[in-house]
Amino acid sequence: MTTQYIFSFQQGDGKNKALLGGKGANLCEMTQIGLNVPPGFVISTEACLDYLQHHRLPDGLMNDVRHHMQEIERTTGKTFGGKSQPLLVSVRSGSAISMPGMMDTILNLGLNRETLQDLIEATGDPRFGFDAYRRFIQLFGKVALGIPDEKFDAHFEEVKRQAGIKADVALDADHLKEISELFLQVVREETGRPFPEDVYEQLELAIKAVFDSWMGRRAVDYRREFRVTEKMANGTAANIVTMVFGNMGNDCATGVGFTRNPGTGANEMYGEYLVNAQGEDVVAGIRTPKPVHELAKEMPDLYRQLSELRNKLEQHYREAQDFEYTIERGVLYCLQTRNAKMNAAAMVRTSVEMVKEGLISKERALLRINPELLEQLLHPQLDPHNKIPPLAQGLPASPGAACGKCVFDADTAAMMGKAGEAVILLREETKPEDIHGFFAAQGILTSRGGKTSHAAVVARGMGKACVAGAEDIRVDVRSRRAQVGEVLIHEGDIITIDGGTGLIYLGEIPTVAPTVSEELQTLLGWADEYAELKVHANADTPEGAKKALAYGAAGIGLCRTERMFNAKERLPLVIDMILAEDPESRAAALEKLFPIQREDFVKLFTAMAPFPVTVRLLDPPMHEFLPSEHQLEDEIQALKKYETMIKGQRVTLETLSGHLTTLPAPFDLLNEEVISKAIAKKELMLKKVRDLYEVNPMLGHRGVRLGMSYPEIYKMQIRSVLEAAALCAQQGLKIAPEIMVPQVITAEELKRVKEYVAEVRQETETRYGLTLDFKFGTMIETVRACTRAGQLAELAEFFSFGTNDLTQATFSFSREDAENKFLPLYNEVGLLEDNPFEVLDVKGVGQLMKMTAEFGRHTRPGLKIGICGEQGGHPQSIRFCHHIKLDYVSCSAPRIPIARLAAAHAKLLEHEFFNHS
Ligand code: ADP
Ligand code: MG
Ligand code: MG
Numbered sequence: 001m002t003t004q005y006i007f008s009f010q011q012g013d014g015k016n017k018a019l020l021g022g023k024g025a026n027l028c029e030m031t032q033i034g035l036n037v038p039p040g041f042v043i044s045t046e047a048c049l050d051y052l053q054h055h056r057l058p059d060g061l062m063n064d065v066r067h068h069m070q071e072i073e074r075t076t077g078k079t080f081g082g083k084s085q086p087l088l089v090s091v092r093s094g095s096a097i098s099m100p101g102m103m104d105t106i107l108n109l110g111l112n113r114e115t116l117q118d119l120i121e122a123t124g125d126p127r128f129g130f131d132a133y134r135r136f137i138q139l140f141g142k143v144a145l146g147i148p149d150e151k152f153d154a155h156f157e158e159v160k161r162q163a164g165i166k167a168d169v170a171l172d173a174d175h176l177k178e179i180s181e182l183f184l185q186v187v188r189e190e191t192g193r194p195f196p197e198d199v200y201e202q203l204e205l206a207i208k209a210v211f212d213s214w215m216g217r218r219a220v221d222y223r224r225e226f227r228v229t230e231k232m233a234n235g236t237a238a239n240i241v242t243m244v245f246g247n248m249g250n251d252c253a254t255g256v257g258f259t260r261n262p263g264t265g266a267n268e269m270y271g272e273y274l275v276n277a278q279g280e281d282v283v284a285g286i287r288t289p290k291p292v293h294e295l296a297k298e299m300p301d302l303y304r305q306l307s308e309l310r311n312k313l314e315q316h317y318r319e320a321q322d323f324e325y326t327i328e329r330g331v332l333y334c335l336q337t338r339n340a341k342m343n344a345a346a347m348v349r350t351s352v353e354m355v356k357e358g359l360i361s362k363e364r365a366l367l368r369i370n371p372e373l374l375e376q377l378l379h380p381q382l383d384p385h386n387k388i389p390p391l392a393q394g395l396p397a398s399p400g401a402a403c404g405k406c407v408f409d410a411d412t413a414a415m416m417g418k419a420g421e422a423v424i425l426l427r428e429e430t431k432p433e434d435i436h437g438f439f440a441a442q443g444i445l446t447s448r449g450g451k452t453s454h455a456a457v458v459a460r461g462m463g464k465a466c467v468a469g470a471e472d473i474r475v476d477v478r479s480r481r482a483q484v485g486e487v488l489i490h491e492g493d494i495i496t497i498d499g500g501t502g503l504i505y506l507g508e509i510p511t512v513a514p515t516v517s518e519e520l521q522t523l524l525g526w527a528d529e530y531a532e533l534k535v536h537a538n539a540d541t542p543e544g545a546k547k548a549l550a551y552g553a554a555g556i557g558l559c560r561t562e563r564m565f566n567a568k569e570r571l572p573l574v575i576d577m578i579l580a581e582d583p584e585s586r587a588a589a590l591e592k593l594f595p596i597q598r599e600d601f602v603k604l605f606t607a608m609a610p611f612p613v614t615v616r617l618l619d620p621p622m623h624e625f626l627p628s629e630h631q632l633e634d635e636i637q638a639l640k641k642y643e644t645m646i647k648g649q650r651v652t653l654e655t656l657s658g659h660l661t662t663l664p665a666p667f668d669l670l671n672e673e674v675i676s677k678a679i680a681k682k683e684l685m686l687k688k689v690r691d692l693y694e695v696n697p698m699l700g701h702r703g704v705r706l707g708m709s710y711p712e713i714y715k716m717q718i719r720s721v722l723e724a725a726a727l728c729a730q731q732g733l734k735i736a737p738e739i740m741v742p743q744v745i746t747a748e749e750l751k752r753v754k755e756y757v758a759e760v761r762q763e764t765e766t767r768y769g770l771t772l773d774f775k776f777g778t779m780i781e782t783v784r785a786c787t788r789a790g791q792l793a794e795l796a797e798f799f800s801f802g803t804n805d806l807t808q809a810t811f812s813f814s815r816e817d818a819e820n821k822f823l824p825l826y827n828e829v830g831l832l833e834d835n836p837f838e839v840l841d842v843k844g845v846g847q848l849m850k851m852t853a854e855f856g857r858h859t860r861p862g863l864k865i866g867i868c869g870e871q872g873g874h875p876q877s878i879r880f881c882h883h884i885k886l887d888y889v890s891c892s893a894p895r896i897p898i899a900r901l902a903a904a905h906a907k908l909l910e911h912e913f914f915n916h917s
Contacts, residue, residue: 003046003058004044005043005044005046005047005050005058005061005064006041006042006043006044006047006061006064006065006068007020007024007028007041007042007044008039008040008041008042008068008071009027009028009031009032009037009039009040009041009042010028010031010032011028012024012025012027012028012041012042013025013028014026014028014029014030014032015029017096018045018096018233018234019044019045019046019237020042020044020045020237021042021045021093021094021095021096021236021237021239022094022095022096022097022098022338023092023093023094023098023237023239023336023338024042024044024094024237024239025042026336026337026338027040027042027239027241027336028042029316030334030337033312033316035309035312035313035334036331036332036333036334037241037333037334037335038241038242038243038244038333038335039071039072039075039076039241039242040072040089040239040240040241040242041068041071041072041239041240042237042238042239042240043061043065043207043237043238043239043240044237045095045096045234045235045236045237046235047061047211047237047238048211048214048235048236048237048238049234049235051208051211052211052212052214052215052235057204057207057208062200062204065203065204065207065240066200068240069087069089069203069240072087072089072240072242073087076242078242080110080199080200081110081112081114081115081198081199081200082115082118083114083118084118084121084122085118085122086110086111086115086118086119086122087110087242088108088109088110088111088115088119088132088242088243089109089110089203089240089241089242089243090105090106090107090108090109090239090240090241090243091105091106091109091203091206091207091209091210091238091239091240092105092106092210092238092239092240092241093105093210093213093214093236093237093238093239094236094237094239095214095233095234095235095236095237096232096233096234097228097232097233098338098341099219099222099223099228099233100341100454100457100458101431101432101454101457101458102213102216102218102219102222102432102435103210103213103214103216103218103219103236104143104209104210104213104216105139105143105210106136106139106140106143106144106206106209106210107135107136107139107243107278107279107280108132108133108135108136108139108243109136109140109199109202109203109206109243110199110202110203110243111132111133111136112195112196112197112198112199112202113197114197115199116129116130116133117129119132123248125248125249126173126177127172127173127176128245128247128248128249129173130173130176130177130179130180131171131176131247131278132245132247132278133176133180134156134176134179134180134183135278135280137152137180137183137184137187137195138152138183139280140195140202140205140206141183141186141187141190141195143206143209143210143213144202144205144206144208144209145187145190145191145205147186147187147190147191151186151190152183152186155179155182155183155186156179159171159175159178159179159182160175163175167287168287169276169287203240206238207238210236210238211235211236211238213236214235214236218432218433218435221435221436222435225435225439241335244326244328244331244333244335245278245326245328246274246276246277246278246279246326246327246328247276247277247278248276248328248329249276249329250275250276251299251327251329251330252275252276252326252327252328252329253273253274253275253276253277253295253299253302253326253327254273254274254277254278254279254281254282254324254325254326254327255271255272255273255274255282255289255292255295255324255325255326255327256271256272256273256282256322256323256324256325256452257269257270257271257292257306257310257322257323257324257325258270258271258320258321258322258323258340259310259313259314259320259321259322259323259340260320260340260342260346260350261346262320262322262340262341262342262343262346262460263342263343263346263396263397263398263399263451263460263500264345264346264349265342265345265346265347265348265349265350265353266349267350267353267357269292269293269306269307269310270292271291271292271452272289272290272291272292272450272451272452273289273290273292273295274287274289274290275290275298279324279326279335282450282452288448288449288450288469288471289450289452292306299327299330301330302327302330302332305332306325306332309323309325309332309334310323313337314359315359317337317339318354318359318360318364319339319340319360319368320339320340320342320350321337321338321339321340322337322338322339322340322341323335323336323337323338324336324337341457341460342460343376343398343399343460344369344373344374344375344376344377345376345377345399345517347368347369347373348369348374348377348517348519348520348523349519351365351366351368351369351519351523352365352519352522352523362526362529362530363530363908365523365526366523366526366527366530366901366904366905366908367905367908367909369523369901370875371875371898371899371901371902371905372875372898374520374897374898374901375894375895375898376400377514377516377517377520377897378513378514378894378897380400380401380511380512380513380514381400381401381498381500381511381512381514382401382496382498382500382501382503382509382510382511382512383509383510383511383512384512386509386510388505388507388509390503390504390505391484391487391495391504391505391506392470392472392473392484392503392504393467393470393472393501393502393503393504394445394446394447394467394468394469394470394471394473394502394504395450395451395456395467395468395469395470395502396451396467396498396499396500396501396502397451397453397455397456397459397460397466397467397468397469397499397502398444398456398459398460398464398465398466398499399465399499399500400443400464400465400499400500401465401496401497401498401499401500401509401511402422402424402441402442402443402464402465402496402497402499403422403424403442403443403494403495403496403497403508403509403511404421404422404423404424404441404442404443404494404495405421405422405423405424405491405492405493405494406423406424406426406482406489406490406491406492406493406494406495407423407424407425407426407437407441407491407492408425408426408427408475408477408480408481408482408491409425409427409434409437409477410425410430410433410434410435410436410437410438411436411437412437412491413425413436413437413438413440413441414436414437414439414440415440416440417439417440417441418440422442423440423441423442424441424442424443424444424445424495424497425437425438425441425443425444425445426445426446426447426473426475426482426489426495427444427445427446427447427455427475427477428446428447428448428475428477429446429447429448429449429453429454429455430444430446430449430453430454430455430458431454432454435458438458438459438462438464439462441464442464442465443459443464443465443466443467443497443499444458444459444464444465444466444467444468445466445467445468445470445473445495445497445504446466446467446468446469446470447469447470447471447472447473447474447475447482448468448469448471449468449469450468450469451468451469453468453469455468456468459499464499465497465498465499466497466499467497467498467499467502467503467504470502470504472484472485473489473504487506489506493506494506494507494508495507496508496509516550516551516552516897520897521552523901524552524897524900524901526904527900527901527903527904528552528900528904529904530904530907530908531900531903531904531906531907532882532885532903532906532907533878533881533882533886533887533888533889533903533906533907534554534555534887534888534889534903535552535553535554535888535889535890535891535896535899535900535903536553536554536555536556536557536558536611536612536614536866536868536888536889536890536891537551537553537555537556537557537890537891537892537893537896538556538557538558538559538560538868538872538890538891538892538893539553539556539558539559539893540559540560540561540563540564541563541600541604542603542604542606542607544893545604545607545608545613546607547893548893548896549607549608551893551894551896551897552896552897552900553611553893553896554611554888555608555611555612555613555614555736555888555890556604556608556611556612556613556614556890557614557800557866557867557868557872557888557889557890557891558614558616558740558800558868558890559604559613559614559615559616560616560619561597561615561616561617561618561619561717562618562619562620562624564596564597564600565593565618565625566625570593570596571625573589573592573593573596574593574625575625575626575685576589576592577589577590577593577713578622578625578626578688579684579685579688583712586710586712586713587712590712590713590716591716593716594716594719594720595720597716597717597720598719598720598723598724598727599724600720600724601613601615601720601721601724601725601737602724602727602728604724605724605725605728605733605735605737606728606731606733606735608735609728609733609734609735610733610734610735610736611736612736612737612738612775613735613736613737613738614738614740614777614798614800614866614868614890615717615721615737615738615739615740616740616741616742616779617704617707617714617717617718617739617740617741617742617753618706618707618713618714618717619702619703619742619743620702621692621694621697621698621700621701621702621706622692622701622706623689623692623693623694623697624697626685626688626689626692627685627689628689629686629689629690629693632682632685632686632689633686635682636679636682636683636686639675639678639679639682640679642675643672643675643676643679646671646672646675647672650672696814698805698808698814702742702743703741703742703743703744704741704742704743704744704749704750704753705743707741707749707752707753707756708749708752711752711756714753714756715756715759715760718739718756718757718760719760719763719764721737721739721774722737722757722760722761722764722772722774723764723768724737725737725772725773725774726764726765726767726768726770726772727768729768729770729772729773730768730770736773736774736775737774737775738774738775738776738777738798739757739774739775739776739777740777740778740779740798740800741753741777741778741779742779742781742802743779743781743782743805744778744779744780744782744785744792745782745784745785745788746784746788746791747788747791747792747794747795750778750792750795750796751795754776754795757776775797775798775864776795776796776797777796777797777798777799777800777864778792778795778796778798778799778800779799779800779801779802779868780792780799780800780801780802780806780849780852781801781802781803781804781805781806781809782805782806782809783806783809783810783848785852786806786848786849786851786852786855789851789852789853789855789856789859790855790856790858790859791859792856793855793856793857793858793859793860793863794859794860796856796860796863797860797863797864798863798864798865798866799852799853799856799863799864799865799866800865800866800867800868800890801849801852801865801866801867801868801869801886802868802869803840803845803849803867803868803869803870803871803872804837804869804870805869806845806848806849806869807836807837807840807841807845807869807871810841810844810845810848811836811841811844813836815837818837819835819837823835837870837871838870838871838874839871839874839876839877840867840869840871840874840876840877840880840881842876842877842880846880846884849867849884850884853865853884853885853886864887864888865885865886865887866886866887866888866889866890867881867886867888867889867890868890870891870892872889872890872891872899873889873891873892873895873896873898873899874902875898875899875901875902875905877889878899878902878903878905878906879902879905879906879909879913881906882903882906882907882910883906883910883913889903
């Protein structure tokens with residue numbers, strides 16, 4: 001064999017996770033730093049890929065496996081398949097990226113009728129022997145032979161029922177023996193063959209099964225959902241580990257631990273354990289485990305050893321760890337460690353604290369947090385003033401509040417989630433098979449299992465609210481309902497869960513927006529020290545500006561003036577302006593809008609002082625401010641009917657009393673004249689709407705094109721910006737307004753608008769007796785603007801990439817049509833990697849941006865350049881923006897913390913940036 005496929009724990013390179021998988025690499029590393037890991041070896045991911053490709057194990061692999069097994073036999077003094085002291089092993093999956101519970105592991109391998117007897121003799125404990133045996137048959141049967149759990153569970157439950165036993169621990173050796181026999185029979189019936197007695201046959205089948213689980217549906221779904229690419233993880237390793245037993249009596253235990261609290265980040269050991277149990281039991285949520293601090297009382301010496309293990313792990317990995325351990329007859333073994341998955345709040349807190357403890361550097365503190373994770377911190381919490389009493393309480397397993405319709409299985413959750421409904425998945429316990437239900441649910445609630453149960457771990461990873469082990473809830477999946485005391489919860493009933501407290505409520509409880517914690521501020525302060533990109537906000541109102549400031553915005557990168565027009569009391573004025581037949585009457589309408597806009601800007605500039613505020617002149621086509629043609633036609637028709645009716649009334653009254661000249665009171669209010677005026681106005685609007693009709697309005701009369709046809713609109717807007725600036729200056733405020741022109745294609749457009757600006761500036765400066773300080777610039781959102789950037793920069797002091805329009809223009813996609821029709825398919829079948837409207841298309845749009853920046857800066861070296869499209873808040877896009885040396889990104893307020901952290905990442909990781917050009 002030329003390629004080395006197998007590495008013993010003494011030998012493997014603990015840094016090479018791609019080759020050995022995370023679990024395998026860490027088993028090697030822990031062994032090599034002297035932690036007590038049971039002997040074993042790793043079969044590499046390369047062997048897995050080779051196997052998956054050729055549908056058989058690489059030549060000579062099993063031979064090599066034998067050699068390594070013999071080495072373990074020498075170290076342990078036990079024999080695999082042997083007479084006295086039988087050696088048992090686990091065969092465990094583990095890829096470069098941790099995918100908890102998504103792939104398979106088999107325990108107690110090496111048991112058969114003979115070795116079982118030997119094991120019982122060696123331990124003197126038949127109960128233990130049969131317990132290990134029945135577990136092995138079921139796990140092996142399921143994983144390697146494809147027999148569903150239910151086939152085994154049915155027998156297991158039946159034996160328990162007949163014996164009148166509730167808890168598994170109460171089963172004695174005879175019960176377990178009976179169960180083992182029944183299980184062997186299940187295997188014979190299901191596979192048509194007896195259970196494999198040959199231990200090397202068992203081992204080979206198990207290795208294959210572990211490799212196969214890489215392509216299992218669960219694992220494939222998981223990788224798709226979390227965008228795990230082949231570059232990140234390709235194939236799983238198979239780890240062969242000597243079995244140690246947490247189920248050999250009351251001086252044995254098994255547990256999982258976190259070196260820090262993964263819910264809060266507090267610097268304290270956290271975790272759960274079960275006495276006299278095997279690994280799977282803790283995670284599976286079958287028995288509810290005890291919190292680790294109880295171990296201090298129950299087994300003080302082992303608790304001390306465990307604390308030591310915890311300290312060694314942190315000192316070595318310099319990262320909070322999530323580890324698995326087993327205590328066999330008073331000896332502590334470490335079976336796994338990996339970087340702990342924590343929620344955003346805990347990540348932020350541990351980052352700040354580990355820097356203060358001198359454990360890690362600020363750079364590391366920033367880099368260990370994925371910027372997108374911060375989004376969780378912006379999740380709602382339950383209103384603290386809520387008076388509604390909770391229905392039940394479980395363990396707070398993953399923080400955040402969630403509310404939705406209760407469902408009892410993952411398929412229903414997925415179905416209702418797809419239909420846009422908020423659902424809470426309520427299960428007795430969850431299994432990896434339920435993963436699609438997790439994706440669709442707002443929150444997860446289980447009635448069994450602890451804080452390290454499957455449900456809790458997966459929910460935390462996803463940042464979803466989870467309450468686990470709410471034991472007062474009795475779940476009845478078959479009749480689709482649950483019961484808490486007297487209260488019945490039916491499928492579809494609304495419940496609220498609070499993953500921070502573990503409380504469960506019937507009905508919907510109001511939630512409140514989260515605040516930026518002190519630790520997050522510290523961390524983002526560090527981010528700003530490293531980042532070169534500034535982060536601005538897209539905001540249109542003083543409230544929006546305040547929110548942006550609270551998140552740490554260093555300016556407003558995009559204020560859309562049309563949003564100001566849309567306010568209810570202003571729309572009629574805007575409509576009058578649009579309906580105006582000539583420049584004079586349009587000017588009159590604008591005159592009414594002017595003081596309102598000026599006031600808006602005064603407030604906005606004041607709120608944001610001294611940071612820059614970039615105001616975009618009117619951008620959307622005018623028809624957007626008018627009702628639709630269809631609506632107007634309807635209204636006119638109704639008015640006409642009403643007009644006829646009034647005429648009818650009058651004729652009626654006249655006929656009855658030949659003397660009446662006016663109508664009685666109620667009809668007087670809405671006389672024919674009023675109605676016909678209304679009709680005339682609507683008809684005028686309708687005519688205007690028809691005049692303004694465009695086949696493709698987003699490519700039509702909008703942006704600076706409006707400024708060219710209706711200079712008075714742009715002039716009014718410029719005047720309100722500049723007068724607002726003057727008013728603020730008079731107050732002694734230091735402000736930095738910027739006027740930005742949308743949809744530009746030629747320098748000539750910009751030149752004309754700049755002339756308006758010069759004219760208004762002069763008037764304003766004379767009127768207020770001061771000199772104004774502001775910038776004039778352009779958006780870059782047409783392809784032509786990119787190619788003419790050198791000329792535009794002669795006039796513009798700044799560029800701002802409008803990457804929503806620029807993406808549409810580059811792809812010739814209309815966003816709505818693309819996202820509703822073909823883009824999902826393009827993403828699914830791999831024609832396009834991402835949705836370019838969410839993630840900046842570096843290869844196309846990005847190249848245009850790069851060229852534009854070069855052209856622009858060639859003309860004007862100090863040209864300020866930013867991006868204000870939606871992609872501006874996306875970490876991957878931010879990295880690119882840093883790379884082409886933009887000055888700032890602008891995004892919606894809640895994404896600012898993400899963008900600030902991403903900007904620091906972009907700087908810290910700039911050496912590994914991959915350029916696609
Ligand atoms: P997962 O990746 O799903 O956590 P693991 O391979 O870690 O799967 O194994 C599942 C459970 O079995 C864990 O609790 C682990 O600690 C336990 N386990 C695995 N190998 C051994 C072993 N050699 N001895 C005792 N327990 C083991
Ligand atoms: Mg594990
Ligand atoms: Mg645009």
